[in-house]
Amino acid sequence: MVAGAFAGIAEHSVMYPIDLLKTRMQMVNPTPAAIYTGIGNAITTISRVEGYLSLWRGLSSVIVGAGPAHAVYFATYEAVKQSMGGNAAGHHPLAAATSGACATIASDAFMNPFDVVKQRMQIHGSAYRTIIECATTTFRNEGLKAFYVSYPTTLMMTVPYTALQFTAYESLTKVMQRHRRVGYDPLTHCTAGGLAGGVAAAATTPLDVIKTLLQTRGTSADPEIRQARGLMGAAGIIWRREGAKGFFKGTNARIVTSAPSTAICWSAYEVAKAYFIRVQNESE
Incomplete structure (x- = not known):
């Protein structure tokens, strides 16, 4: 759990x-100032107009939520994998998935409410300055359901995303480590994690676009978006207004985010796990 956190x-x-940037590119009916032509252009524009630190707005929500959420994430992963025989010799894609x-x-x-707060702070012109302010205002205006309206859609995205990512990883x-040894192999874990994350991200982008609409609906001035109730309602809005291409907005940014993020995540997890295993073995 510590390694996962x-x-x-x-x-x-x-x-x-x-x-x-991915969040802003996925918004439906963004303000003119929030329409970007590419990743490099967007980062330059945001830094110049809003200040460099605006690129990190909402990070505190991720830090507070990601530690415990990933502790649960990897603890569950290891427990289920062990119970299904995934740690035995050989290849076990079903156990991994x-x-x-x-x-x-x-x-x-656990993480969904923190993700809602994060995305509301990420949008252009967000009035929120702290995660407490954003969370309390959202709860007061929209109730507890605002933090979980996107949860079914999130699961529809993250379950196949994670199953695909773990299987690929x-x-x-x-393949890269035919005779896998106990310990940390940075090149293998980094490369495998990055490739797995990029493939899984590209395949699940449409659901991520829907999730973004649901999680930011309370900040929109558009009545139809504010009344979006679930996956089908949000998907209908995107389809009517932007067609099929609307479901793939931010694909490049999502891949650019997910590939190195997954590489970093698996590398950090494996090195931390290897450290704790070594400490345990030495104590024994």
Whole structure:
């Protein structure tokens, strides 16, 4: 759990500015000032107009939530993987996929409210300056449901995302490390994690766009968006206004975020886990 918490904070902190950009690119009916033509242009524009520190607005919500959420995430992953025989010799893609799906169901229940706060602070012109202000205002105006209206959509995205990512990660590490040894192999874990994260991110972008609409609906001046009730309602809005291409907004930013983030996450997790295993072995 400590290794998982360390991995989660490292993952989200390093790539946070690109994650902020992804949120803005996925917005439906953004303000003219929030329409960007590319990642480089967007970062330059945001830094010049809003200040460099605005790229990190909402980071505190991720730090507070990611540590405990990833602790639950990786603890669940290891427990389910062990119970399904995933640690035995050989290749076990089903165990990897199932353990990943169980892990994200457990962690997203905790992380979803923090993700809502994060995205509301990331949008252009956000009036929130602290996570406490954002959380209390959201709860007062929209109630507890505002923090979980996107949870079913989140699970529909993260369960296949994580199952695909974990399966790809386990498979790639098996291929890259034919005779896997106990310990930390930075090149293998970093490369496998990055490739797995990029593939999974590209495949689940449409659901991420829907999730963004649901999680930021309370900040919109558009009555139809504010009344979006769930996955189908949000998907209908996107389809009517932007067509099929609307479901792939921010794909590049999502891949650019997810590939290195996953590489960082798995690398940090594996090195922390290897450290604790070594300490335990030495004490024994």
